[in-house]
Amino acid sequence: MKTFDNILVTKNYRDHQHVALVQLNRPKVLNALSTDLMREVVEALFSLEDDRDVRVIILTGNDRAFAAGADIGQMVEATPIDQINDNRFRTWKQLALITKPIIAAVNGFALGGGCELAMSCDFIVAGDSARFGQPEIKIGTIPGAGGTQRLTRALGKSKAMLAVLTGEMLDAYEAERAGLVARVVPAETLLQETFEIAKVIANRAPVAVRLAKEAVNMSFETSLKDGMEYERRNFYLTFSSQDQKEGMRAFLEKREPKYEGN
Ligand code: CO8
Numbered sequence: 001m002k003t004f005d006n007i008l009v010t011k012n013y014r015d016h017q018h019v020a021l022v023q024l025n026r027p028k029v030l031n032a033l034s035t036d037l038m039r040e041v042v043e044a045l046f047s048l049e050d051d052r053d054v055r056v057i058i059l060t061g062n063d064r065a066f067a068a069g070a071d072i073g074q075m076v077e078a079t080p081i082d083q084i085n086d087n088r089f090r091t092w093k094q095l096a097l098i099t100k101p102i103i104a105a106v107n108g109f110a111l112g113g114g115c116e117l118a119m120s121c122d123f124i125v126a127g128d129s130a131r132f133g134q135p136e137i138k139i140g141t142i143p144g145a146g147g148t149q150r151l152t153r154a155l156g157k158s159k160a161m162l163a164v165l166t167g168e169m170l171d172a173y174e175a176e177r178a179g180l181v182a183r184v185v186p187a188e189t190l191l192q193e194t195f196e197i198a199k200v201i202a203n204r205a206p207v208a209v210r211l212a213k214e215a216v217n218m219s220f221e222t223s224l225k226d227g228m229e230y231e232r233r234n235f236y237l238t239f240s241s242q243d244q245k246e247g248m249r250a251f252l253e254k255r256e257p258k259y260e261g262n
Contacts, residue, residue: 069112
């Protein structure tokens with residue numbers, strides 16, 4: 001894996017062959033999401049996507065911030081045409097093409113684009129110090145990378161509207177109660193606890209994990225009827241994998257399955 005200027009990438013995270021860690025690394029500006037940083041994130045994710053050894057990716061920041069938003073310094077004088085030419089939105093869209101599970105491990109601030117990046121992951125594990133929000137309204141703009149859409153789906157209209165119109169933050173427990181966060185853990189053990197979850201997923205059948213992720217995501221894109229049909233087809237598809245045979249045989253033989261990703 002090449003080295004990057006704004007992120008750190010660790011394969012074989014904690015000596016686990018199937019877990020990788022991507023860490024945002026602009027601590028002086030609370031991991032503000034510059035164009036270069038986002039490009040690097042996407043490049044690293046695609047490289048991990050192509051690596052058959054990697055089954056689960058953890059995306060994290062540092063103790064103080066997951067990310068405090070898009071880089072305001074880069075945006076302050078921008079025109080709409082600058083924004084279009086910068087093509088940042090294409091970079092963000094590419095996140096959705098990653099088929100492997102990405103877990104956001106959030107300590108500290110996840111604001112604006114930082115909250116949107118965490119919500120673009122498959123689920124969020126938060127340290128108890130984490131704070132989420134879409135503060136764009138406070139600087140005269142609105143969320144631009146899915147905040148009004150994803151936050152609303154996660155929190156419901158009333159709580160999302162309150163957050164987006166005031167710019168106020170939610171703490172980790174509020175975010176968990178509202179369904180934005182999957183689990184809250186002590187801030188000091190965030191990465192350890194997230195790694196434990198990643199290991200569980202990494203031990204599951206990779207093809208089934210991929211098809212399950214696709215099916216859950218489809219529930220946001222389609223009607224219940226079409227989503228059920230999509231799920232059923234993915235269910236059928238798992239029966240073409242060797243791992244499905246292995247999983248069911250292992251259950252019947254009362255042993256642990258050994259999944260190869262085929
Ligand atoms: N961009 C650039 N620099 C930042 C950002 C940011 N988003 N956030 C913090 N910094 C910098 C500060 O300027 C400061 O730098 P310096 O030390 O040189 O003065 C350093 O990080 C530390 O920050 P603070 O001193 O402000 O730290 P505090 O603990 O006092 O406050 C806060 C922490 C509350 C997080 C505060 O820094 C803050 O409010 N930050 C801005 C949050 C914000 O408004 N985020 C939304 C940005 S807009 C956005 O994300 C739109 C997304 C659209 C995506 C579109 C993609 C295509």
